[in-house]
Amino acid sequence: MSPTIGKTGAARLNSVGRLMLVPSVGALLTWMVIPLAITIWLSFQDYRLLDADQRHFAGLANYRGLFADPAFAGAILNTLLLILFVLAATIFGGILIALLVEAARIGRSLLRVLIISPFFVMPGVSALLWKNLLMQPISGLLGWLGGLIGLAPFDWFARQPLLSVSIIVAWEWLPFAALVFLTALQSFDAEQKEAAQLDGASGLSMFRYLTLPHLARSITIVIMMETIFLLSIFAEIFVTTGGGPGTATTNVAYLIYTRALLQYDVGAASAAGVVAVVIANVIAFLFARAVGRSLDS
Amino acid sequence: MARRTSLSRAAPATLIAWLAALLVAFPLLWALVTSFKPELDAIQLPPRLRGVDWTLDNYREVLADGAYYRCALNSVLIAGGATLAALMLALPAAWAMAFAPTRRTRGLLLWMLSTKMLPPVGLLVPVYLICRDLNLLDTRAAVIAMLCVGNLPIAIWMLYAHLREVPAAIVEAARMDGARLLDEIVQVLLPLILPGIASTFLLNFTLAWNESFWSLNLTSTQAAPLTAFIAGFSAPQGLFWAKLSAASMLSIAPVLVIGWFCQRQLVQGLTFGAVK
Numbered sequence: 001m002s003p004t005i006g007k008t009g010a011a012r013l014n015s016v017g018r019l020m021l022v023p024s025v026g027a028l029l030t031w032m033v034i035p036l037a038i039t040i041w042l043s044f045q046d047y048r049l050l051d052a053d054q055r056h057f058a059g060l061a062n063y064r065g066l067f068a069d070p071a072f073a074g075a076i077l078n079t080l081l082l083i084l085f086v087l088a089a090t091i092f093g094g095i096l097i098a099l100l101v102e103a104a105r106i107g108r109s110l111l112r113v114l115i116i117s118p119f120f121v122m123p124g125v126s127a128l129l130w131k132n133l134l135m136q137p138i139s140g141l142l143g144w145l146g147g148l149i150g151l152a153p154f155d156w157f158a159r160q161p162l163l164s165v166s167i168i169v170a171w172e173w174l175p176f177a178a179l180v181f182l183t184a185l186q187s188f189d190a191e192q193k194e195a196a197q198l199d200g201a202s203g204l205s206m207f208r209y210l211t212l213p214h215l216a217r218s219i220t221i222v223i224m225m226e227t228i229f230l231l232s233i234f235a236e237i238f239v240t241t242g243g244g245p246g247t248a249t250t251n252v253a254y255l256i257y258t259r260a261l262l263q264y265d266v267g268a269a270s271a272a273g274v275v276a277v278v279i280a281n282v283i284a285f286l287f288a289r290a291v292g293r294s295l296d297s
Numbered sequence: 298m299a300r301r302t303s304l305s306r307a308a309p310a311t312l313i314a315w316l317a318a319l320l321v322a323f324p325l326l327w328a329l330v331t332s333f334k335p336e337l338d339a340i341q342l343p344p345r346l347r348g349v350d351w352t353l354d355n356y357r358e359v360l361a362d363g364a365y366y367r368c369a370l371n372s373v374l375i376a377g378g379a380t381l382a383a384l385m386l387a388l389p390a391a392w393a394m395a396f397a398p399t400r401r402t403r404g405l406l407l408w409m410l411s412t413k414m415l416p417p418v419g420l421l422v423p424v425y426l427i428c429r430d431l432n433l434l435d436t437r438a439a440v441i442a443m444l445c446v447g448n449l450p451i452a453i454w455m456l457y458a459h460l461r462e463v464p465a466a467i468v469e470a471a472r473m474d475g476a477r478l479l480d481e482i483v484q485v486l487l488p489l490i491l492p493g494i495a496s497t498f499l500l501n502f503t504l505a506w507n508e509s510f511w512s513l514n515l516t517s518t519q520a521a522p523l524t525a526f527i528a529g530f531s532a533p534q535g536l537f538w539a540k541l542s543a544a545s546m547l548s549i550a551p552v553l554v555i556g557w558f559c560q561r562q563l564v565q566g567l568t569f570g571a572v573k
Contacts, residue, residue: 013396013397013478014397014399016393016397016478017392017393017394017396017397017398017399018393020389020390020392020393020397021389021390021393021394021405023385023386023389023390024386024387024389024390024409024449024453025390025405027386027445027446027449028409028412028446028449028450031412031420031446032412032415034423035420035423035424035427036415036419036420036423038422038423038426038427039419039420039422039423042422042423096317097314097317097318097321100310100313100314100317101314101318103307103310103311103314104307104310104311104314104315105307105308105310105311106311106315107315111314111315111318112560113557113560114318114319114321114322115317115318115321115322116556116557116560116563117321117322117325117553117556117557118321118322118324118325119556119563120503120507120549120552120553120555120556121325121507121549121553122506122507122509122523122524122527122548122549122552123507123509123524124509124524124527124528124531125527125545125548125549126324127531128527128530128531128541128545129324129325129327129328129541129542129545130324132538132541133324133327133328133331133538133542134324134327139340139342141327141342141344143342144342144343144344171321171324174321175321176563176567179560179563179564180564180568180572183561183564183572184572217571217572218568218572221568221571221572225567225568228413228414231416232416232417232418232510234418234509234510234513235509235510235513235524235528238509238513238528238531239527239528239530239531240531252416252418253416253417253418253510256418256419256421256422257418257421257514260421260422260425261421261425261514266422266426269421269422270422270423273418273419273420273421273422274419276416276418276419277415277416277419280414280415280416280419281414284411284414
């Protein structure tokens with residue numbers, strides 16, 4: 001038996017390797033390709049589940065209907081507004097919290113436990129807790145706190161429904177951002193920091209010229225990962241507003257759910273699904289380029 | 298002396314950090330407190346912390362409801378099953394990419410990551426119709442399958458990162474001793490990356506436990522996990538906030554505890570190892 005791996009050994013390793021990849025690649029391909037192909041196909045059909053006999057090829061009618069439907073434009077706008085609000089809140093808040101925890105001297109691991117906790121809360125639970133315990137206008141805690149400083153009770157979900165949902169989602173994702181930034185801060189070169197301090201750099205200029213550039217890559221990654229998950233926000237809307245009032249909190253994910261499983265309009269839902277995939281891929285492509293650049297540098 | 302000045306300078310930052318952390322965790326802490334109050338005290342404003350008849354009744358009430366047990370069992374089976382299945386698929390793939398890399402490996406890894414960019418909602422209609430036609434609606438198998446593939450890229454990336462950190466010298470030494478491939482994997486590699494497998498399992502289990510989109514859309518009663526159980530509280534059936542708080546605590550407790558232990562893996566897993 002040869003003690004080293006010769007050419008044949010490497011070749012054998014590679015063929016074994018290929019075999020080992022089959023299950024995962026197969027599962028992912030099946031999962032992606034088959035349903036996606038069906039979605040695209042159904043998007044060209046006039047197909048209503050309650051009236052399945054009438055099913056026929058409809059050309060671009062579903063897409064035309066979709067783009068003519070103000071609810072769809074609204075859903076895209078809501079999706080983007082929600083993502084932008086949550087990204088801004090979690091990145092700003094996340095950096096602030098990471099800097100504070102990094103500077104703290106007592107009980108840092110307990111601080112991390114407190115901060116990370118919301119991330120592990122089921123979306124439905126966090127939505128219900130915020131809606132009933134905090135934001136409820138009559139007996140919610142926020143209303144009472146506002147009353148202490150003379151503010152009238154505020155009916156969050158009636159007056160600012162999208163903002164209310166966004167606040168809940170931002171609370172869920174703040175821990176992730178904070179933890180990523182904290183991890184990045186801990187790999188910060190201490191010598192560099194000390195040198196800047198000796199040179200008399202102020203806290204603000206240290207942040208601007210040292211910390212922020214150091215965090216650039218983590219910020220890109222937080223934006224990318226959060227966007228992937230935020231495009232599909234569903235449970236928070238499902239348990240708080242049901243997409244309403246009207247369509248005020250209907251995002252693309254929720255719109256497809258209402259079209260498919262509440263109105264049984266498979267064709268329209270599929271067309272919206274195709275558009276959702278296209279939007280996600282455009283965003284992903286843009287971010288992948290940004291991340292690729294920041295990973296290479 | 299220098300140490301003392303740095304301590305006194307750190308004191309305000311420490312204080313503000315603690316305030317910020319408590320603020321972030323406040324909704325959870327508040328729900329925890331509320332879950333031990335009688336309903337009447339729970340909706341009392343200004344909120345009372347003194348003179349409350351602290352009680353376990355809310356927990357008893359939730360646990361007395363058969364639906365909780367059924368959903369909790371479904372959550373364990375679905376999250377556990379999906380995670381185990383994902384690991385079984387991911388381990389060989391991660392091994393192949395770490396130890397038998399080809400020119401295509403990098404591209405393959407990126408392609409796997411890109412499947413996460415596909416929003417589940419784009420697949421809702423066909424998956425729903427396929428499950429309906431195969432009589433898989435409201436079965437655990439359907440949800441397990443969806444969650445397994447959904448988490449597969451993250452499992453592969455995490456295991457790949459752990460396998461890449463195994464020193465080449467150890468593997469080579471085993472090969473010099475004439476270890477066959479299977480022995481090499483089972484006796485040398487597996488024990489080395491066992492902690493990595495454990496953390497991959499925990500993070501994926503957590504993600505699966507909290508997943509709502511597929512579990513809400515593919516289940517109704519028989520296979521409904523805790524995410525669906527909690528969603529049931531959104532129907533306005535009166536104000537029972539203490540009971541809602543207790544049910545919430547019972548639904549999040551397991552993954553909350555797991556989460557505290559795998560914070561670092563969370564960062565590694567969800568940033569695909571790009572932030573260290």
